């Protein structure tokens with residue numbers, strides 16, 4: 001039978017996904033030709049945010065490489081724009097003079113970024129963020145220029161801003177309303193997000209109407225309608241998108257906001273279909289991939305002349321892709337007169353959750369700080385589930401949050417038709433079936449087979465947990481190779497191995513010998529390499545302060561107003577009248593505006609001027625508390641058996657001993673510890689990286705707790721009888737973490753990745769613990785107090801005083 005001729009205009013995410021569905025259903029039905037304006041094969045546009053943020057490489061975001069087109073017999077024309085359609089003759093015409101006939105035509109031309117029609121818009125340095133080219137322009141600009149302004153505080157603008165910040169630019173976000181992401185978040189969540197992003201270093205200019213782009217040939221600033229202005233070397237416009245429907249309109253196809261389609265993605269012209277962001281369905285134009293992929297499935301069936309359920313529209317749901325910031329929004333998010341809300345707002349933990357209910361049906365949700373409930377709530381919205389009074393009470397108190405259950409418990413409790421991958425609509429049941437049927441044991445395998453995690457990647461941890469749940473130790477969830485940054489293809493383990501084998505002893509040497517693509521590295525890899533060198537060769541490698549983050553270079557925490565905070569070491573949180581007097585005198589002498597007790601039981605002198613730091617340290621004459629470093633921070637203690645009538649162990653002394661033994665030690669991420677004298681746990685040992693709890697006749701040691709944004713309850717590592725054993729196990733655990741975790745990875749995340757049992761297996765061997773303690777002693781042996789070093793050594797002090805503060 002003669003194949004029908006199928007043409008696709010637009011080589012993007014929606015069109016090519018629809019083609020994949022068609023090839024799955026009827027691989028021999030069509031002779032396929034694809035036209036794409038961009039000079040690339042189909043790539044994952046979503047991950048451009050990750051490329052900009054340095055978390056992915058452009059080479060890794062290709063979805064269908066050149067071979068895929070060839071293997072499927074597809075003729076592909078890239079860098080070629082379709083300029084008109086003759087629907088009567090069924091011909092299309094391109095800017096290269098090509099004429100192509102078709103039997104069926106799919107339009108998937110996507111969107112165009114909206115550019116505000118401001119005077120000066122055509123100046124050099126004013127761009128959108130839509131494609132690989134824009135991404136490259138931003139990365140290039142960051143090498144020469146410092147000040148970026150992003151116009152638009154929506155999803156795209158915020159992800160662009162975070163990426164530019166990672167590229168070491170100063171970033172301001174200009175937003176027209178008082179609340180950012182007002183299309184997805186209610187005012188409470190919006191303000192929480194703004195505050196979190198401000199902490200990360202993004203500046204917000206709210207309720208600002210842009211009026212003019214300043215500069216001669218290149219942009220130098222942005223002027224607002226209120227007369228104020230903001231300096232800018234680069235302006236990124238992220239104020240929304242418009243369906244790219246001009247080609248269709250000029251060819252006589254019905255267009256309103258987008259190309260008008262019915263429930264089968266058919267336009268008003270026979271044999272012409274539209275899918276993706278260019279299409280308007282029942283008055284709605286979508287700008288997220290999940291609906292576009294749903295549309296593609298319906299169209300594929302229709303075009304293959306198979307029975308297809310109509311496309312009836314989608315529930316919108318989205319997550320912001322900024323690492324460390326968890327934001328989810330689905331369906332309705334603003335309270336109305338006929339909705340009632342179930343709300344949780346924990347200001348300590350920075351968690352806000354709101355679920356909107358109308359007539360006992362969940363119609364929307366906003367989650368900030370903890371988004372683990374998102375799949376479950378989305379399922380309720382999608383299926384119009386009615387909730388009982390009991391469910392209403394429990395809806396935000398599920399397994400994932402306060403009860404301390406693990407991520408694995410959470411995924412185990414999901415029902416089989418719950419969706420794991422929102423972008424691609426893949427359920428838990430489908431993945432489990434694929435794992436068994438195809439013998440899959442990795443996230444990559446699941447991705448290839450089911451499509452789960454192929455788009456935004458946000459569901460990867462859930463897929464990994466599901467694999468572990470189904471396969472236990474057989475699951476390969478931790479050893480997938482991930483380069484440490486985009487300057488190299490080397491993973492953390494490979495880098496450490498190369499350092500050891502090639503005996504590399506400086507950051508520069510590592511970059512040179514291991515063929516770094518950026519000769520100076522980036523803000524992600526430089527501190528990481530410095531840490532790995534310190535860890536592998538503590539005695540050989542001289543710490544490279546210029547590779548450290550600003551707080552570690554300054555040995556103090558920089559504050560909002562540019563001053564610093566100084567936290568002296570107070571072992572176990574114990575002080576004395578003499579010490580308190582000294583601190584009070586220093587605070588008075590240097591007019592320290594605020595003295596505060598920290599969460600770790602230390603005294604914090606806030607607001608110290610940079611130039612006063614060395615003198616403050618000299619006058620204090622106390623060791624640094626390392627409150628600024630990826631290092632051993634504090635050991636919090638309770639009153640313990642000496643004073644407390646419930647105490648079974650001397651927690652104060654144990655805390656002091658631990659702190660004295662391991663102070664100053666560099667670790668992949670900060671380490672907080674606590675010792676409680678009995679299971680009442682007054683020192684909150686169970687939310688610390690290491691928590692020690694006194695019991696009758698000994699101690700319990702807990703690991704992997706976290707009291708921050710990603711709260712985690714610590715898990716029991718072991719029970720021991722003596723104080724010496726506590727020191728031995730704590731030392732071994734610390735060194736094992738130092739040697740195996742990724743730089744920047746807290747113990748809680750590391751443990752979630754590799755599993756408690758693998759740590760227990762490694763440390764249960766006495767000989768291993770002995771060797772680990774031997775190596776930690778070597779690392780500790782070369783450390784000295786940094787404050788004293790700066791005071792005593794003139795050259796370091798000068799260096800310190802001249803250091804450029806680069807946040």
Ligand SMILES: Cc1cc2nc3c(=O)[nH]c(=O)nc-3n(C[C@H](O)[C@H](O)[C@H](O)COP(=O)(O)OP(=O)(O)OC[C@H]3O[C@@H](n4cnc5c(N)ncnc54)[C@H](O)[C@@H]3O)c2cc1C
Pocket residue numbers: 009010011012013014015035036037038045046047048049080081082083108109110111129130131156244247275276277278286287288289290292319321423456
């Ligand atoms: C930085 C960024 C981050 C994003 N993050 C997310 C996210 O986290 N989650 C999410 O769901 N969505 C996200 N999106 C949105 C998502 O990428 C889009 O919804 C999706 O790519 C749209 O697919 P599409 O095929 O309709 O359009 P596109 O992917 O834009 O593809 C259309 C293609 O058609 C080509 N074309 C247009 N006209 C012609 C012509 N006349 N001839 C030939 N070729 C033509 C265009 O050059 C383009 O390559 C993000 C978008 C960006 C830019």
Ligand SMILES: NC(=O)c1ccc[n+]([C@@H]2O[C@H](COP(=O)([O-])OP(=O)(O)OC[C@H]3O[C@@H](n4cnc5c(N)ncnc54)[C@H](O)[C@@H]3O)[C@@H](O)[C@H]2O)c1
Pocket residue numbers: 116151152153154155156157159174175176177180181182183208209210238239240241286287288318319320321
């Ligand atoms: N994580 C994700 O899901 C994700 C990430 C990036 C992009 N996207 C998608 O890409 C598309 C583009 O994103 P977007 O953020 O540009 O679109 P958007 O329409 O979601 O947001 C644009 C924002 O710009 C603001 N704005 C409008 N005019 C302005 C002006 N003159 N000055 C300042 N601010 C102004 C709006 O109030 C709005 O908040 C959307 O479809 C979005 O869903 C999604």
Ligand code: SF4
Pocket residue numbers: 638639640641644645646647648651676677678679680681682683
């Ligand atoms: S944890 Fe136990 S020993 Fe420590 S203060 Fe509380 S009750 Fe007393």
Ligand code: FES
Pocket residue numbers: 420421422423424452453454455456457458459460
């Ligand atoms: S949720 Fe986006 S890829 Fe799975």
